[in-house]
Amino acid sequence: MASTTLSVIVTGAAAGLGKCIATEFLKRGWQVALVDIAADKLSAATEELRALGHQGEALAVEADITNEESVKAIFDKTVAAFGQVDALVNCAGIMDKFHGTGEQDVALWNKVLDVNLNGAFLLSRLAVQEFLREGRVVRNGDATGEVKTGGAIINIASIAAFRGGAAGVAYTASKFAVLGLTTSTAAAYARQGIRCNAICPGGMATSIAEDFDYSNLGQLFSSVMKINEVSAGLSDTGRLARLVAFLCGEDGQDISGAVIKVDRGWTAV
Template identity: 25%
Template sequence: MDLHLEQKRVLVTGGSSGLGAAIVKAFADAGARVAINYRSKPEAAAALADACRHTAAGRPITVHADIADAQAVDGMFEALDQAWGGIDVLVNNAGIDGEHALAWEADAQAWGRVIDVNLKGAFLCAHHALRRMVPQRSGVILNTTSVHETIAWSGYSAYCASKAGLTMMGRTLAQEAAPHGVRVLSLAPGAIRTPINRDVWEDPEGHADLMRKIPLGRMGEPEDIADMAVVLASHAARYMTGTTVFVDGGMTDYPDFAHGG
């Protein structure tokens, strides 16, 4: 199957590590030109770009920006304009969990930072992407949400609110952009084996608890998400918009109910 991604211009926010890095590699392997957005650790972004330099589209570019900062996002898209003259695919991947805190114990500023990065930052990037995609009457925006767009998670109200909000924002943008040939989708990972949750999957009790929540009986790997991201952005998904695709091993199938209510 030809995914029609050769030379497509793809920006991956939070692309220097974890899920973002796997998504960068997958798009590069598909022949796309990729921009790796990072907020910190430029050396990690550069190392990833070097690792992808032998792909068909050549070495990815790296672009620094805190996506919660409107001026920084302005500058990032100006850099893409200079390098590429536009954008074809935006992967809104950057996000943070925030600190665990029950609502009545939470620090309001810390709570707001999660919303700023996960929701406001995604909007700022989508705003700029759509301003370029709508006139060219083509493009895809893919928002990385989470199973926690629908499953509550005590202690992480900001994270859940941001991911649920991101889904509804994406559906609204899809409605607005569809007449202009632009698709908007959400990709919702479950429990994925990345450094950010190493303390859970390296702990025997934590790992056993996760396995009870996943019908397929294993954690996801970053490549499980990255491969689906490529498919959703490609010609293969050309009739999909305004919906969420869950890649979670069945976590949202509520496995606790497998043995009765």
């Protein structure tokens, strides 16, 4: 019998925004599968969060989200530990080198698309299958009392999905495609109560920036610096994490197919 406690898979959870999102769910009493490819960082982050004594339960799952078998193992381990999966947060992502189309290295293009888009697709595919699985405990019904399977997917996209000068061509293309993945998923499974939304952050102080190699940058990097000069600054990861939890929770059940900018007005400039 599945637990009545809600459970969520958060990718990229060893550091930065993913860790912050995982922390917020744990504070709210959710069971959280923290997924990351960096084993040492993942172990340290999981132990740190467990030590804080939050009501929720943390499970560390080392995995490569670009590998189909590895992604299947994420769901197998989460269901074995928590009974079922109620939400997925696709937060794992990597940057490019701000190169334009003509100068973009093919290997890096493939890597960025593999992590940012293909990984989100593979996880979303199995999340939908899990939400529709026979015998899964139903968490909610609609206003008419019709029973629906429910389940929520949050894709962390970027304002690069709206601005050609906010990143390089690989990152921009990957995040633009994530919006298509989001809206298609929301439309296809609306009648089953499965919700899918995208959040598009602007600048944030996360590990994706801290670990970035600033050598050999492309010409688009200068346009990003110009935006920085007139923007309102970096967004707060804690507030964004609370938005993610809201969208996955009971009060967010009427929101699906939404693309939400969290950028302190970057795209308004």
